[in-house]
Amino acid sequence: MQLSPTDNLILELLRENSRRSLTEIADIIGLSRPTVKYHVDKLIETKVISRFTIEMDQTHAASVTTTRAMFDLRLKRNTCSVVYASIQRWSEVVSCWSLTGDIDMRILLEAANLDVLEELRDRLSRHPEVIDVTTSIVLKSWREKA
Incomplete structure (x- = not known):
């Protein structure tokens, strides 16, 4: 699958914080929440995104x-x-x-x-x-x- 510039931007934002809401991502990149949801759903469906995870501090x-x-x-x-x-x-x-x-x-x-x-x-x-x-x-x- 060829990633669009929007896909790459969404992926970068999720890499920084996988718990970001669709609304927050939409606000950052200047798109509507439904448009961001469409892109995220497409990334999941095509298995570009296989899972969401968190990182914890050592404590x-x-x-x-x-x-x-x-x-x-x-x-x-x-x-x-x-x-x-x-x-x-x-x-x-x-x-x-x-x-x-x-x-x-x-x-x-x-x-x-x-x-x-x-x-x-x-x-x-x-x-x-x-x-x-x-x-x-x-x-x-x-x-x-x-």
Whole structure:
């Protein structure tokens, strides 16, 4: 999809603050709220925008109790797209990659606790295309980029 100058401006404003209201964006760029909504809806529909998120300062981030893990999958065939289709709506999935080498697919998840991660791991291990799931729990994050 070819992005218009308006699309690029909206994306830049949302990168700065993903919680900006459509009204605020409209005021900043001088367009009507319905026009901005049309552009945002189009960006979501065409998957230019895949999710809205927030960043927290370290003081508050430390108080949020989530558990992060990586699931490394070995698959029967080159069926990453099939496996991804079955997990793409899981709210716990942060990122998902197809890889070269011994591991076919890596999934980064963030869950409320280990019980949730265990349940998701069990579901994945029963998937007909999955041979093996190896789990690595993230102990500490030293650096992350969006």
